[in-house]
Amino acid sequence: MADYSHEDLRRLEILGRIIHAAAERAPHPQALQQDLLSPQSTAEEVDQLRERIRELEAAGYLKVDWRSGGGWGARPTTAAQAAWEVLESARSNVRSRRRQLRDDYLEWVVDQDDAGTSPPVNAFLPTGAAYLGMPYTQEDLEQTGKWLYEAGYIKGPMVYQRPDPLYPTPTAKGRWTIEEGKSVNHPASNETTGAATFTNHFHAPANVAQNSHDVQQTINLGWQDQARELISELSRRLERVENEQARAELAAAADELRTEVDGQARPNVVRGIVTKLGGALTTAAVSEVGSELTQQVFQLLGALPA
Secondary structure (H helix, E strand, O other): OOOOOHHHHHHHHHHHHHHHHHHOOOOOOOEEHHHHOOOOOOHHHHHHHHHHHHHHHHOOOEEEEEOOOOOEEEEEOHHHHHHHHHHHHHHOOHHHHHHHHHHHHHHHHHHHHHOOOOOOHHHOHHHOOEEOOEEOOHHHHHHHHHHHHHOOOEEOOOOOOOOOOOOOEEOHHHHHHHHOOOOOOOOHHHOOOOOOOOEEEOOOOOOOOOOOOOOEEEOOOOHHHHHHHHHHHHHHHHHHOOOHHHHHHHHHHHHHHHHHHHOOOOHHHHHHHHHHHHHHOOHHHHHHHOOHHHHHHHHHHHHOOO
8 A cells, every 4th residue: 555644644635625625716726724614613723724734835735825814825736736646546546445455354354353243344434444544435345355255364144235244254364364464465375484574664875784684674765765766666667557658658757857866856847757757647557557656756746845
């Protein structure tokens, strides 16, 4: 799943509301404070929203007209449109959404079994489970339950016209998968039994404990390194894109970005190139190259100096 933090999603949800509100005032698109607040909003809610608007402005997503009375008018930038489109594309990727739901749902089934309960399948959605802030659908749940059942992770009584168990419980395989902290999307047969694992997130020059066991390191990347990482990953996945025009647009954007990053490295120019790249990542292309790239695009836009 694309790795958006809770704060990322909350900020983007506000950005999306601003984009939609501004579109209602075309040909002079601008969102106003009252578009996002109700008449019953408290002073604290007003202050919290103003702080979010300042964060979005600092990230280059909004042009804000701050007014003397405390109000404001906000116009989304091109980068804002790209960031919102990237999130919407990731959310609409049914394959990625259901892959994540497999693990989420199986963990819930095991948790319920541990608690000594066996609730009906429809008790899952009211828990608020979501993918990138968007609630899973009934169809997502039914098809995921069917997949887990057929793959031997859950069991339970079936009913007419439902493809998944009505009262799911974990099989030994399903319980082992959760208790070992594994994913159903990475079967045990593809893993090395008993091997300790570690993850390095390279985000700046640093001494990294390579070939060490039980080590996890997280280091923050500068925006130039983030851009190079995006270029490398995109170039590696381009052959998966079947549409020639989409593949050509993505390749051109990657080449343009590489030239700028390795040359003058001007943040404003990079922002424009990455925005074009986000636009080229259509829903179809995202499904082929992987939704992780959409998150890398968003993170790079957010990391660029204003």
